Amino acid sequence: MPAPITALDWRGPLADAVRAELDSKTKPPGSLGRLETLALQLALIQNVPRPRLDSARCLVFAADHGVAAQGVSPYPQAVTAQMVANFLAGGAAISVLAREFDCALSVVDCGVLSAQPTPHPQLLDRRLGAGTASLLEGPALSPQQVETALANGAALIDALPARAYAFGEMGIGNTTSAAALMHASTALDAAQCTGRGTGLDDPGLARKQAVVADAVARQGRSEDPRLLLSRYGGFEIATLCGAMLGAAAARSVVLVDGFIATAAAAMALRIDRALRGYLVFAHVSAEAPHARWLAELQAEPLLDLGLRLGEGSGAILGLPLLRAACALLADMATFAGAGVTERT
Structure with a gap:
């Protein structure tokens, strides 16, 4: 019998941190669409803020x-x-x-x-x-x-x-x-x-x-x-x-x-x-x-x-x-890091 599965916590601290990280990137909030959702999903699956798909x-x-x-x-x-x-x-x-x-x-x-x-x-x-x-x-x-x-x-x-x-x-x-x-x-x-x-x-x-x-x-x-x-x-x-x-x-x-x-x-x-x-x-x-x-x-x-x-x-x-979702979350610059002015 397969082992029990840990349910993902879409409203927990990790999810909030990843959403904040995505929103801090040099783009309008949500503008990467489902790639942002995938990045969040992968972070929750791996239970880390920066997921990797190295295998x-x-x-x-x-x-x-x-x-x-x-x-x-x-x-x-x-x-x-x-x-x-x-x-x-x-x-x-x-x-x-x-x-x-x-x-x-x-x-x-x-x-x-x-x-x-x-x-x-x-x-x-x-x-x-x-x-x-x-x-x-x-x-x-x-x-x-x-x-x-x-x-x-x-x-x-x-x-x-x-x-x-x-x-x-x-x-x-x-x-x-x-x-x-x-x-x-x-x-x-x-x-x-x-x-x-x-x-x-x-x-x-x-x-x-x-x-x-x-x-x-x-x-x-x-x-x-x-x-x-x-x-x-x-x-x-x-x-x-x-x-x-x-x-x-x-x-x-x-x-x-x-x-x-x-x-x-x-x-x-x-x-x-x-x-x-x-x-x-x-x-x-x-x-x-x-x-x-x-x-x-x-x-x-x-x-x-x-x-x-x-x-x-x-x-x-x-x-x-x-x-691509993993790479964007890990490598895309933030507004503060790139010196780009955020929206008012």
Whole structure:
């Protein structure tokens, strides 16, 4: 089980000191907008007046889903293992972005149908099985698998410490899992919760919406995040959920990626509401339900670039903004220090 999370004190002495520091810089108050909010958030997360992001890590959680047999993706399940190999070979989008932003990259096999044939230094084995059961036919994970996944995710943070984490995922069928989690935990109907994923045509989308609606009709809604993860989750979503909780417990910032990562965040928030202060929602995906779920969570994303790839590609693009916020707080001159007259 992940450790308890320390709730951030947005009205305490440290918060007041950081706000005063930001207001003393050579600029009109508040003129750096959300960069100022990010600087304050990072200071509170690290519990220091001058936060630093001297280490960052991207973890991509991969697994397969039994529901893929229902034709909910235009890609075969073999693509999950193939993309894991592509991550490790350095050819995927997240591989390129991780190199560009000096962010360590690891891939976590949580239950890909076909395990990688050879070890790799960036590949972490946290397999819970060769893909989940189909959420249309019953619980996708057992309760014990949910607990193991949560513990695995938290333990990864202990093993791979960093100031900031960008979490991604890979798994054919996992937008269906995320859609079912959304439908089962909100008042939104199945059509509102289900998008085209990796590019379904209209008949495919209708089929996917029907799968989500039927699964939730059979297994039901719940306020219990562990039960929801058992019924509808993926191995990678549950492990990602544990990693988010573990990162916050370690006082690290969590950059939330797209629709599937938001599903994990939504479940993790139900486990521990204090997580909210540690989350930075990096972008809004072009996967239509994502904007709706962000609205449900009252989350304002940093970027809107029309991304719908996953892998953590949107999350890692928030990293330069976090680094900029830290630099501005640490290095920008004050009115007094620069000899600039303040406003009257």
